[in-house]
Amino acid sequence: MSGHVRVVLLRHGQTEWSRAGRHTGRSDVPLDEGGRRDARTAGAAVGGVEFTRVLVSPLLRARETAELAGLRGPVELCDDLMEWDYGEYEGRTTAEIRADRPGWTIWNGGVIGGETLEEVGRRADRVVARLRELEGDVAVVAHGHMLRVLAARWCGLEPEVARSLSLLPATISRLGYEHGTPTITLWNSRCAE
Numbered sequence: 377m378s379g380h381v382r383v384v385l386l387r388h389g390q391t392e393w394s395r396a397g398r399h400t401g402r403s404d405v406p407l408d409e410g411g412r413r414d415a416r417t418a419g420a421a422v423g424g425v426e427f428t429r430v431l432v433s434p435l436l437r438a439r440e441t442a443e444l445a446g447l448r449g450p451v452e453l454c455d456d457l458m459e460w461d462y463g464e465y466e467g468r469t470t471a472e473i474r475a476d477r478p479g480w481t482i483w484n485g486g487v488i489g490g491e492t493l494e495e496v497g498r499r500a501d502r503v504v505a506r507l508r509e510l511e512g513d514v515a516v517v518a519h520g521h522m523l524r525v526l527a528a529r530w531c532g533l534e535p536e537v538a539r540s541l542s543l544l545p546a547t548i549s550r551l552g553y554e555h556g557t558p559t560i561t562l563w564n565s566r567c568a569e
Contacts, residue, residue, distance in 0.1 A: 381507055383530075383551040384422060384515045385523050388433075388441040389415040390545040397469045399482075400519075401462035401490065404436045411437070412444055414546035419445030421548060421567045428512035431503070433457035433519060441546065442517040449515065454506070456499040457526075459519035463490025482521065483539040493525075497535035500526040507551075520545070527551060530558050 389411030393400040407415065418441075427449030432442045434453045442451065465473055465487045474480050486492060503526055507514060516526070524538035530551045531537075543549070543564050550562035 380511045382513050383507055384425070384427075384513065385527070385549040385551065386418055386422070386441060386445060386447075386515060386517045387520055387523055387543050387545055387547050387549075388435075388437040388517065389413075389418075389444070391437050393467070394520075394545055397471075398467050399462045399465050399469070399473075400437075401459045401466050402435070403466060406436050407440045407444075411545060412440070415441040415444035416446075417566070418546045418548055419447065422447065422515070424448070425513050425515075427515045429510055430515045430517065431457060431506070432517045433459070433522070435459065435519070438517045438519065442515075445517070447515045447517070454503065456502045456506075457516065457518040457522060458499075460487075460496050460521045461490040462487050464488040465490065481539070483536060493535050496522065496525050497529060500529040500535070504529050523549070527560055527563075531560060532558065 389407045391405045391411055392408050393405050430442060430447045430449045430451045431454045432438050432451055435458055477485060520543045524541045524543055525535045527541055528535055528537040547564045552559060552561045
């Protein structure tokens, strides 16, 4: 662990599906107009930082967010940052899923034909390992559930802890260190400080 990397997390902006509460995993939906506006605003909040690396999920909504935010630095698409594969629950709302599975949540109910929480956690671990190889300021642009699990794993916590880390579209979070201990230094903010 280098201890010299500071990580800015940026959740992608709103899409038509996220606005409707539909689970959007691997479907490649674009930002809606509000999402494009919010991505620009988030970029302005981050301000002229020159990142040593900008890691971005290859899904369109994350790539659009990174571009519209104007994040400066070498961009690296990272498959491990893709959103949770929701399998048969892709495109469905929590209410629709609960009609068949009362009390269901993604955190304790799993998905049919998609990824387990443990598999998402292993992908997050690979991203954490990559981040700890880097120095300076690094930006990560990805998705709500994935970034929540990533933050938990950054701190050495079990992936289930991510259920307690609410994350809105186009918000900024920061990961860093305090006295050598990995910490969340900012969470779910509309400003960078």
